[in-house]
Amino acid sequence: MPVGGAALDLVGVPLPDETLSVAKQSDAILLGAIGGYKWDKNEKHLKPETGLLQLRAGLGVFANLRPATVLPQLVDSSTLKKEVAEGVDLMVVRELTGGIYFGQPRGFSTTEKGEEIGFNTEVYATYEIDRIARVAFETARKRCGKLCSVDKANVLEASMLWRKRVTLMASDYPDVELTHMYVDNAAMQLIRDPKQFDTIVTNNIFGDILSDEASMLTGSIGMLPSACLGESGPGLFEPIHGSAPDIAGQDKANPLATVLSVAMLLRYGLQEEYAAITIESAVLDTLNNGFRTGDIFSSGKKLVGCKEIGEEVMKSVIKLFRNR
Ligand SMILES: NC(=O)C1=CN([C@@H]2O[C@H](COP(=O)(O)OP(=O)(O)OC[C@H]3O[C@@H](n4cnc5c(N)ncnc54)[C@H](O)[C@@H]3O)[C@@H](O)[C@H]2O)C=CC1
Ligand SMILES: CC(C)CC(=O)C(=O)O
Numbered sequence: 001m002p003v004g005g006a007a008l009d010l011v012g013v014p015l016p017d018e019t020l021s022v023a024k025q026s027d028a029i030l031l032g033a034i035g036g037y038k039w040d041k042n043e044k045h046l047k048p049e050t051g052l053l054q055l056r057a058g059l060g061v062f063a064n065l066r067p068a069t070v071l072p073q074l075v076d077s078s079t080l081k082k083e084v085a086e087g088v089d090l091m092v093v094r095e096l097t098g099g100i101y102f103g104q105p106r107g108f109s110t111t112e113k114g115e116e117i118g119f120n121t122e123v124y125a126t127y128e129i130d131r132i133a134r135v136a137f138e139t140a141r142k143r144c145g146k147l148c149s150v151d152k153a154n155v156l157e158a159s160m161l162w163r164k165r166v167t168l169m170a171s172d173y174p175d176v177e178l179t180h181m182y183v184d185n186a187a188m189q190l191i192r193d194p195k196q197f198d199t200i201v202t203n204n205i206f207g208d209i210l211s212d213e214a215s216m217l218t219g220s221i222g223m224l225p226s227a228c229l230g231e232s233g234p235g236l237f238e239p240i241h242g243s244a245p246d247i248a249g250q251d252k253a254n255p256l257a258t259v260l261s262v263a264m265l266l267r268y269g270l271q272e273e274y275a276a277i278t279i280e281s282a283v284l285d286t287l288n289n290g291f292r293t294g295d296i297f298s299s300g301k302k303l304v305g306c307k308e309i310g311e312e313v314m315k316s317v318i319k320l321f322r323n324r
């Protein structure tokens with residue numbers, strides 16, 4: 001179903017009603033990244049990005065799970081020193097349908113002096129914080145039991161409420177060790193000592209930024225999948241990267257973030273754990289066999305394009321299914 005630029009070109013809106021309605025009736029949704037130069041100057045309501053935000057809101061997928069795992073095969077692809085990147089395995093739990101990307105009021109205006117202003121509002125209600133905090137505590141409980149809540153509670157009222165509600169919920173999870181960190185420090189700590197983190201919970205904008213940052217620990221943003229989940233209804237599964245317009249049409253893009261999003265779709269959306277593991281194993285197989293797109297290339301490996309690495313993953317999937 002078309003969304004973003006494709007939908008704008010076809011029917012003039014970034015999220016056609018039919019796309020949302022088919023998505024709602026589906027068991028799970030796989031989303032290709034949206035956006036591109038062609039639509040960058042469109043008015044806000046006619047931007048591809050608006051279509052994506054409408055889709056997330058329309059599906060009520062408030063919890064965005066963004067795992068960042070440094071695979072042993074890719075330690076040398078990280079821009080960080082081996083001893084810093086090796087063994088990193090963290091999960092960013094990002095609030096996805098609230099905060100400054102959705103808050104009212106927002107818009108453009110002019111001051112009394114005739115100067116243009118643009119404004120947005122960071123706003124969170126307790127129910128929005130509570131539901132994402134619960135997902136984060138449950139996630140941390142199933143992982144290493146460590147949860148770091150990232151906010152800017154030294155400055156922002158919305159963050160002060162965030163910290164208060166997350167702290168309150170900690171009493172329901174005595175087995176989870178809760179810490180708090182300001183986002184500026186978190187951005188620094190992610191590069192200084194990323195292994196101190198297990199599960200991070202944070203708001204929409206901080207999660208957007210920190211997960212792109214975390215992706216570079218793993219070698220490339222082209223490796224990171226995500227799951228967007230709601231209380232009920234289908235989940236939306238997407239790579240964390242955008243449409244990479246700077247390399248579009250050149251067969252250079254790394255498809256593994258999307259392939260791994262399919263694995264998350266199978267695991268969280270369709271409860272098909274075996275199929276999810278098979279896809280993840282096929283990705284590891286492909287990397288073990290030395291295939292690399294340019295973004296994760298290191299010396300001694302085989303440089304291939306998007307299409308070829310995809311075919312290698314497919315071959316491994318077929319082999320793994322045959323041998324089961
Ligand atoms: N969820 C989504 O659909 C998202 C869409 N966007 C949209 O994407 C467009 C481009 O935004 P950017 O800020 O440039 O972010 P981007 O994530 O598309 O690209 C950032 C950089 O990472 C590289 N990159 C991204 N994915 C890659 C992959 N799979 N393999 C290899 N390299 C990859 C790109 O070539 C670029 O240099 C914009 O229109 C933006 O609004 C941005 C982020 C998320
Ligand atoms: C394109 C934006 C709507 C969002 C974004 O950058 C993201 O979700 O990673």
Ligand SMILES: [Mg+2]
Pocket residue numbers: 208209212240
């Ligand atoms: Mg982003």
